[in-house]
Amino acid sequence: MGRSGDLPRGLVERYRAGADGWPDDSGCPMLHVDMDAFYASVEIRERPELVDRSVVVGGVGPRGVVSSANYLARTYGVRSAMPTSHARRLCPHAVFLPPTFALYQEVSAGVLAIFRDITPLVEPLSLDEAFLDVSGALRRLRATPAAIGAEIRRRVRAEHGIVCSVGVGPTKFVAKLASGLAKPDGMLVVPRGEITEFLHPLPVSALWGVGKRTAERLVDSGLERVADVAAAPLPRLRRLLGVAMAEHLHALALGHDDRAVVPSSTEKSVGAEETFDVDHFDRDLLKRELLRLSERTAATLRSRGLRGRTVSIKVRFADFTTISRAKTLPVATDVTQEIYRTATQLLDEQTPPGAVRLIGVRVEQLGANGAEQLALDAPEQGWREADQAADRARSKFGAAAIRPAALLGNRPERAGVTEPKPERPR
Structure with a gap:
């Protein structure tokens, strides 16, 4: 889009989110999140x-x-x-x-998992950026789009030790432009009613699809700003750029962009993870957290009619070294205790000692919840019935209505609870 010298004075600051708040974000469900200097x-x-x-x-x-x-x-x-x-x-x-x-892919997967905690409508563009449509998450999270953007920035920094910039807007095009102008380590919010006020002062190179040659052609024709393209008659633009490009750029310059976020659809795994505010050595504490995460993961599997055969744990140490350990079961499961027993076995037998920053549980090799295969070491029927009874109680009385006794009492210091989430192909 060019350098900051191409921008009118004060344009970015007008829309920048700060500690004291941000512009009106109602009607702005699109977020574009971009890691800053990712690699x-x-x-x-x-x-x-x-x-x-x-x-x-x-x-x-x-x-x-x-x-x-x-x-x-x-x-x-x-x-x-x-x-x-x-x-x-x-x-x-x-x-x-x-x-x-390999390291960048690992961090990218963790960042995408944060996005998918918030909404299933995540469209990755590369390892370091993605679109999110948060319209369906606003009521559940009791948050506005900009508040969700601020929470994403906080979690990316806390859980992965890097920073990102966020654009919040009514369309994908506006959100992507906003995130670019927010860099580094910032967030811009463009209100629905101010799309053209935001777009029109920008250079034509800001328009999606305008490369160096197209920008030169537009500028040579006297069309230097987005406002100039918006005001230009379509026949003139068609003669200059061709029909398809002219109509595309003219629509964007007027603020029109009806593209939806297009996520991947097939669930590969379900899991939950937790980042602590302070690092923990205590294995008993870590096992209690594994129980909490196993309970959430199993409940998500049951709610979606799924079971999985492979249980894995993820452990990130204080120095950000991250390991994963997995075990495949003879029978697919959605039972809390079965997932928990496997996770603790992986922690005890395959995880080296050290201060732990993050711990997670994930169930993979998913399949529909159908007829059960009998096996000598299959989980006891009583545990599944207990889980189903707990699901009914939580559905009626709320998430805190019933919990394992081991989870009563103080919880470890943490950076923020992460709910169970699906992982989709990237």
Whole structure:
């Protein structure tokens, strides 16, 4: 879209969310969440001694290309897709690192899990950005779209040690523009009634689909701002750009964008995880948390008519090292105690000691809840009946109506409860 010098004075600050609030977000169900300098931020998280250094991630050979640069490196002109050799000339004192894609994929999966805690309507665009439609979550969470955006930013920082920027708006196009203008580490909220006031001062390069050549053609024709494209007669735009592109850009310039968030649909797993406010060594405390998470996960499976054969746990230690351990059962289950017993076995037998920052439970290899296969070590029928009775009590009297006795009393300090969530293909 160009540099900040292309923007009218005060435009971004008019819509920026701050500690004292944000603009009117009613009628703004679309969120675009974008991690800031994602690859570089993850590398700095793994190596905190680099926090005050310029960091560039990408190919380090003579033909390498920059994949990501932190904002300190960007002050020297380093940009993504730039040849690494050029980046070295611009910023010779920077730390140049090869990408660690497996680590980025792991962090991305965790961030997407946060999004799916909030709404099933999540459309990932890449490892580091996604659209969310939160319209269906507002009543359940008793929150506004901007409040949800603020909570996402808090959780991403607390659970993954990186920061993100959020755009909140009435359409996907406006939300994506807003997140870009909010960077780094910010949130912009564009009210439904101010779409054109937000869009029209922007350069034509802000329009979705306008690359360098199209922008040059528009500017050469006297169309420098989005307002100019909105005011231009369609026949003129068609002659200049062709029918399809002209109609697309004209609609966007007028603030029209009816595209919906398109999520993946097939559930691969169901689970829940918890990030603590303070790190915990106590295995008994961790087992109580596993019981709480197993209970939520099992309840979600039953509510969706699903059972799963593989139980896994996820453990993130204080240094952000993360491990997963899994066990496949002979019979698919939706029983709390069966999931819990397997999870604690994985904790006891396959998890090294250390201070734990996050712990999670997940059930995979899902199938419909149908006829039961008999097995010698199948869960006792009594536990399933007890779970079903508890489900009925919670449905009638609320989530706190009935709980395992082991969960009574004080809960561990935590960064925020994460509800059971489906994981969809990425």
